[in-house]
Structures are given as C-alpha cells and as structure tokens.
Amino acid sequence: xxxxxxxxxxxxxxxxxxxxxxxxxxxxxxxxxxxxxxxxxxxxxxxxxxxxxxxxxxxxxxxxxxxxxxxxxxxxxxxxxxxxxxxxxxxxxxxxxxxxxxxxxxxxxxxxxxxxxxxxxxxxxxxxxxxxxxxxxxxxxxxxxxxxxxxxxxxxxxxxxxxxxxxxxxxxxxxxxxxxxxxxxxxxxxxxxxxxxxxxxxxxxxxxxxxxxxxxxxxxxxxxxxxxxxxxxxxxxxxxxxxxxxxxxxxxxxxxxxxxxxxxxxxxxxxxxxxxxxxxxx
Numbered sequence: 001x002x003x004x005x006x007x008x009x010x011x012x013x014x015x016x017x018x019x020x021x022x023x024x025x026x027x028x029x030x031x032x033x034x035x036x037x038x039x040x041x042x043x044x045x046x047x048x049x050x051x052x053x054x055x056x057x058x059x060x061x062x063x064x065x066x067x068x069x070x071x072x073x074x075x076x077x078x079x080x081x082x083x084x085x086x087x088x089x090x091x092x093x094x095x096x097x098x099x100x101x102x103x104x105x106x107x108x109x110x111x112x113x114x115x116x117x118x119x120x121x122x123x124x125x126x127x128x129x130x131x132x133x134x135x136x137x138x139x140x141x142x143x144x145x146x147x148x149x150x151x152x153x154x155x156x157x158x159x160x161x162x163x164x165x166x167x168x169x170x171x172x173x174x175x176x177x178x179x180x181x182x183x184x185x186x187x188x189x190x191x192x193x194x195x196x197x198x199x200x201x202x203x204x205x206x207x208x209x210x211x212x213x214x215x216x217x218x219x220x221x222x223x224x225x226x227x228x229x230x231x232x233x234x235x236x237x238x239x240x241x242x243x244x245x246x247x248x249x250x251x252x253x254x255x256x257x258x259x260x261x262x263x264x265x266x267x268x269x270x271x272x273x274x275x276x277x278x279x280x281x282x
Contacts, residue, residue: 006045007032009116016043016120023123023131027276028187033123033131041112044119046091046187090187091117097164097189104162105240106155107182127178135174135181135212145216151180152209153225158240159183160202160233163192168270169205171212172277192233199230200263204270224248 003011003019010016016034023031023042032043091114098111098121109121124132140148152174159166166173166189173185192198206226214220223246231248232238 004030004032004045006116006118007034007043010043010118010120013115015113015115019043026185027273028185034120036112036120040123041120042109042123044121046087046117046119087117091119093189094185094187095119097186100162101159101164101183101186104158106158106162107180108186109182109184124175124177124182124184126176132175132177132182134172135176136171138176140213140216142217145213146220148176148181149209149213149217149220152183153206153229153244154240155181155183156202156206156209157229157238157242157244160192160229161238161240165190165192165195165198165202166205167201168273170208170270170274172274197262197266199234200259200266202226202230202233204263204266208270220246 018035020033034043095114112120175182203226
C-alpha cells in the first residue's frame, strides 16, 4: 500500500522497509502493519490532538515530568510551543510506560522506537500468526473468563509494583494472543505515586475488568479487588505474587465526598468513551 505521510520519515531513516496494511483506527491513533527487515511489526501513528476523541484530562497529566521549566510554563499557558510539548509528553508517556512495564514482566507489546509521532512496536498475533483479537471480540466460557480475569489482575499488580496505572483499562484495549491477555494503549498511563487520582483510576480499571468478566462468570460480581490491591500498595505490602481474595473490611472513616464526586465524573466520562468505541465498532 501507499506509505502514509506520517510514516515516510521512518522509511527514510531505514526503520521501516514497507507498509503492508492498515490494522485499525482508534480514538487516539491509526495502527499499520509494517515490515522491518525480516520482522513484521506495527506502527502506531498518533492523531493530532484536534482529531482525537480521548481528551488529555488534567487528571492524567498530573505528575508527568517535563524537561525544563520553560516547557512547563509554555504548556501551562497553552502556547503553540506548549501544545507541541504537551503532545510529546502525551506520546512519550506510552513509550516510557511500555519500556518500564516490559522490563517488569508485564505482558505489553515490546517497543522499539518512537520517531516523529510514530511508535514502532511488536505486532501481537494469535496462534496462526494473524493479528490478535481484542478481548471484547472473544467468546468466553466461565472457566476462561475466570482464568483471564486472574491473569489480568496479576498484570495490574505487576504494573502497580512498577509504579504505573493504565488509567483506561477495559476489554477494548486488551489483545489476546496464544498465551493470554496482552495490555495495550498506554498514552494516558499515570505514575501511581505522583497522581492524586491514582486510587480512583486503579479501582476503575479493575472494576472495568470485573464488570466485563462477570458477564460470563457471575461469581465475580461484588468483588472488590481494586480496593484490596490499592490498600496493599498504600500499606507497602503489595508484591507481584500477592494473594488476592476480592474481599476487604468495611471502611469506618468518614466518606471523602470530593473523592466520590471525582469518581462519579470519571465514571461518566468512561461510559461516554465506551459508547463511542461501541459506535465505532458497529
């Protein structure tokens, strides 16, 4: 196929030899299957901010580091240079998270480079070598639902032990290869220790998994793995092999009304984005 304009610089630099086909187009990027020497990989081309449906909410930006104070001031003022820097920070967040998580043993695509707004990484495939399906497209038995749910909880724990929270985890950004679930799409990933919304986002991610898998495994309804994982993390007791029960003791402290309202707002935003994804699929 004709080489997309955004990918041309990578071809000129020798990072990509040819573009085979478009794999998918989502809320934040278009992904292409490309050939790099003898390897078949994928190139994620980030959309311009004006074309993305996923908003760079302040809750995701909190705690992200920039190179210097000039960049920080420009981003705060919203100047042309600041918007450009904000885009770089947004894209680099995914690259940094992928390297960090791959090193921690999390099942994510192996990244290779990010050049001119194009992320080059592994193509996740099924047993036949075809592009792996999304979790949302898989028919699940009760047994398989429980297995994948347990696998993904372990991945969430590994991520948190590495200091990272996905922030938008759901059945729509999880692929399934021969060995099981692979987590993708991390530009909104946050630093667990540097973001005041970390607990809310972690619990929302886990609840999204529970809600999806409980459709095939009703016994998951009512479990509170998100709260359990976060409590272990805050207490300094969370480990990659931590045994989880999904049960926690009732809170006796007064409710944080502000936190509750923020969680409701995030949940409403998540539902809107979920509906948009469903419309794109249909």
